[in-house]
Amino acid sequence: MAKLDFSPIADTTRRAEIVALLRRAILTGQLEPGQKLNELRISEQMRVSRAPLREAMRELVQEGILTSIPYAGTFVIDVTAKDIIDAYSLNKVLDEFAIELAWPQRDQRFFDELDRRHEAVKQATRALDTTRQIETALQLHGLIYEWADNSVLLETWQRLTSRLQMYFALHQRARNEPVPAEDVHETYVALLKGADMRAAQRHAREHIDLDFEELLGYARGLEKRASKN
Amino acid sequence: MAKLDFSPIADTTRRAEIVALLRRAILTGQLEPGQKLNELRISEQMRVSRAPLREAMRELVQEGILTSIPYAGTFVIDVTAKDIIDAYSLNKVLDEFAIELAWPQRDQRFFDELDRRHEAVKQATRALDTTRQIETALQLHGLIYEWADNSVLLETWQRLTSRLQMYFALHQRARNEPVPAEDVHETYVALLKGADMRAAQRHAREHIDLDFEELLGYARGLEKRASKN
DNA sequence: TCTTGTTAGATTGTCGACAATCTGCTTGTC
DNA sequence: GACAAGCAGATTGTCGACAATCTAACAAGA
Numbered sequence: 001m002a003k004l005d006f007s008p009i010a011d012t013t014r015r016a017e018i019v020a021l022l023r024r025a026i027l028t029g030q031l032e033p034g035q036k037l038n039e040l041r042i043s044e045q046m047r048v049s050r051a052p053l054r055e056a057m058r059e060l061v062q063e064g065i066l067t068s069i070p071y072a073g074t075f076v077i078d079v080t081a082k083d084i085i086d087a088y089s090l091n092k093v094l095d096e097f098a099i100e101l102a103w104p105q106r107d108q109r110f111f112d113e114l115d116r117r118h119e120a121v122k123q124a125t126r127a128l129d130t131t132r133q134i135e136t137a138l139q140l141h142g143l144i145y146e147w148a149d150n151s152v153l154l155e156t157w158q159r160l161t162s163r164l165q166m167y168f169a170l171h172q173r174a175r176n177e178p179v180p181a182e183d184v185h186e187t188y189v190a191l192l193k194g195a196d197m198r199a200a201q202r203h204a205r206e207h208i209d210l211d212f213e214e215l216l217g218y219a220r221g222l223e224k225r226a227s228k229n
Numbered sequence: 230m231a232k233l234d235f236s237p238i239a240d241t242t243r244r245a246e247i248v249a250l251l252r253r254a255i256l257t258g259q260l261e262p263g264q265k266l267n268e269l270r271i272s273e274q275m276r277v278s279r280a281p282l283r284e285a286m287r288e289l290v291q292e293g294i295l296t297s298i299p300y301a302g303t304f305v306i307d308v309t310a311k312d313i314i315d316a317y318s319l320n321k322v323l324d325e326f327a328i329e330l331a332w333p334q335r336d337q338r339f340f341d342e343l344d345r346r347h348e349a350v351k352q353a354t355r356a357l358d359t360t361r362q363i364e365t366a367l368q369l370h371g372l373i374y375e376w377a378d379n380s381v382l383l384e385t386w387q388r389l390t391s392r393l394q395m396y397f398a399l400h401q402r403a404r405n406e407p408v409p410a411e412d413v414h415e416t417y418v419a420l421l422k423g424a425d426m427r428a429a430q431r432h433a434r435e436h437i438d439l440d441f442e443e444l445l446g447y448a449r450g451l452e453k454r455a456s457k458n
Numbered sequence: 459t460c461t462t463g464t465t466a467g468a469t470t471g472t473c474g475a476c477a478a479t480c481t482g483c484t485t486g487t488c
Numbered sequence: 489g490a491c492a493a494g495c496a497g498a499t500t501g502t503c504g505a506c507a508a509t510c511t512a513a514c515a516a517g518a
Contacts, residue, residue: 015472049473050473051280052473058244058287058288058291059288059290062287063291064384070501071478071500072500082380083380083381086382087381093323094322097319152312152315152316153315155293156319156388156389160381160385242502243501243502277503278503279504280503281501281502283470283471284501300469300471300508301469302510
């Protein structure tokens with residue numbers, strides 16, 4: 001018996017593809033917060049019937065990036081400053097926990113993967129591909145969750161990540177400057193390779209606070225705009 | 230203008246009702262882990278078409294209590310010992326965080342609600358209604374999350390709660406003894422009313438460990454049964 | 459006997475049409 | 489002009505039927 005292990009083949013339902021398409025559109029900000037999703041229009045554009053589209057939308061509602069009001073419609077979630085604050089403060093707590101769990105699990109594969117993902121971030125940064133930069137940075141960040149070996153924690157983080165990615169994308173869209181070219185993850189990666197777990201946890205916390213400051217500025221702008229309506 | 234605030238009227242879509250029915254069936258253990266949900270059979274029993282049923286099932290898949298394999302079917306999630314351990318260890322972390330956030334928010338309404346929910350648990354216990362006892366105990370537990378004023382945290386806990394409720398129900402079903410009549414929440418409630426936040430956090434952690442021991446016994450049984458297949 | 463190909467039945471995925479509900483406009487009344 | 493009633497169009501919710509896929513039983517061949 002050959003020891004080759006195959007990866008599961010791709011889901012080939014329309015529903016799964018629609019979910020992927022919609023999620024991407026939302027997380028990259030192509031669909032704006034609060035925007036209504038017209039079922040007929042979207043199903044025609046995608047050349048599918050409304051049934052799989054609606055099922056896909058139900059999934060994204062549960063995923064927390066769409067919201068649905070019976071007989072009124074399904075909308076991209078609104079983003080408030082408080083949402084961003086809430087997501088970030090929870091993220092801090094989860095990060096600390098994930099590092100604690102992942103710490104004794106670190107092995108060569110972990111370090112290799114860490115470098116690989118770090119490299120992906122740097123490459124996206126050099127290419128000035130902001131969307132990909134956000135994606136890869138979150139994937140780098142997610143490594144500790146994958147190594148924590150706690151399925152519920154991983155699932156929770158993936159849900160949270162969706163929102164964070166959306167927030168960052170909106171933030172990037174709002175300010176039309178290029179992204180910072182410097183590498184903010186160098187220290188983080190080094191600490192995860194080191195021997196001082198507490199230091200890694202502390203840095204994760206502070207590192208988050210850094211990006212957080214930027215996002216908060218954007219969030220405050222949102223609040224102002226909202227209050228005018 | 231009268232200051233009366235109305236609660237939202239009930240969702241009147243079949244989909245919402247189906248979700249509630251199915252969730253209840255799963256969380257009370259009427260639908261067993263691993264069991265397949267036959268769409269045609271269920272839709273006929275409920276006298277609805279498959280469309281709203283399928284949408285409801287997609288929601289529950291995202292909610293984490295169903296799992297779906299394309300063209301094969303949708304199944305109640307399997308429960309392994311590790312799942313229970315994972316859920317509990319995350320719950321500990323979230324509890325600590327929730328208490329920290331809720332602590333300064335405690336007001337008279339909080340204390341009243343605390344007593345009310347505590348009373349509901351005691352009543353269910355006296356009535357030997359195990360299902361309701363689990364429900365009310367989790368609702369009592371959820372109060373700190375509602376007062377923490379962090380929407381993402383609350384949402385996360387509600388997802389986690391679904392599973393915990395399912396685990397407890399399975400546990401109760403497995404052992405055919407009546408539930409303990411003593412009140413294990415007395416100290417918890419008292420500490421939440423007190424002034425020592427750290428003590429409350431510590432107790433939440435230990436209190437969880439208590440129930441956890443019981444559940445683990447059940448989980449180990451599951452593992453043994455699974456290994457025989 | 460084991461493997462492979464075939465087929466029938468059951469089940470899931472998708473479609474197009476109809477029913478229920480909402481929204482905004484128009485009309486009529488005061 | 490203000491306001492309520494009612495109508496028309498658009499959109500969401502639901503249905504029944506068909507297509508795609510899987511499963512299991514059976515047959516054929518090595």
